[in-house]
Amino acid sequence: MTLLRHISASTLRAATSVLLAFGALTTSAQILKSETQSPDTTRFFRGLQVMADVVGPIQLAVSDYGQYEAALRINFKDRYFPVFEVGYGSANHEDDPVTHVMYKTAAPYGKVGFDYNIMKNKHDVYRVYVGARYAFTSFKYDVGSSVLNDPVWQDHAAIQINNASAHCHWAELVFAVDAKIWGPVHLGWSARYRRRLTHNDGDAGNVWYVPGFGKTGTSRLGATFNIIITL
Secondary structure, three states, X not given: OHHHHHHHHHHHHHHHHHHHHHHHHHHHHHHHHHHHOOOOOOOOEEEEEEEEEOXXXXXXXXXXXXXXXXXXXXXXXXXXXXXXXXEEEEXXXXXXXXXXXXXXXXXXXXXXXXXXXXXXXXXXXXXXXXXXXXXEEEEEEEEEXXXXXXXXXXXXXXXXXEEEEXXXXXXXXXXXXXXXXXXXXXXXXXXXXXXXXXXXXHHHOOOOEEOOOEEOOOOOEEEEEEEEEEO
């Protein structure tokens, strides 16, 4: 009987230990499940960001083309960001020492697109975005040259075309970063790959500069450096 009682007590202690361990594992699993499946309680609308690019004005000050550009970025749940960009691009290219072509234009442009915050912690004060833009501009330009050869007589013949109409649709792929500096002030930069979708260059053939897109025939890469105010 003593042996049976000893075996029964040991069995009871073992069973109790197994039940306690199972209960602990079940509780831990339920806590982990509740943590991983907890709903996102972030407000849908998280505010606005107003941005101004400083690269374009500097470019305009030190060269013969550039642009002024501002943007509005809307924050949905710190993850999704519709973006609207507007700008005014201009070029005043004097007599080129190589091609002897003069070119002048100034016009507004607009872009619309979307940024996605790829940071694991989407609420961080630092954000990394990937995104895309669709852009459009319609503009008039003047172009001329004083050193062109007449195709028949081979004499120098000046050419001047004024108020030629043109337009351009293009797309941009965007990689961007912004960081909180102080209070509502952020600084950020973006790298962009641009590609024209459709365009009409008007009477003079290939245009030298497209407002918002940049010089044609050069690199499709571009960049901005933005001062950002969060509202």
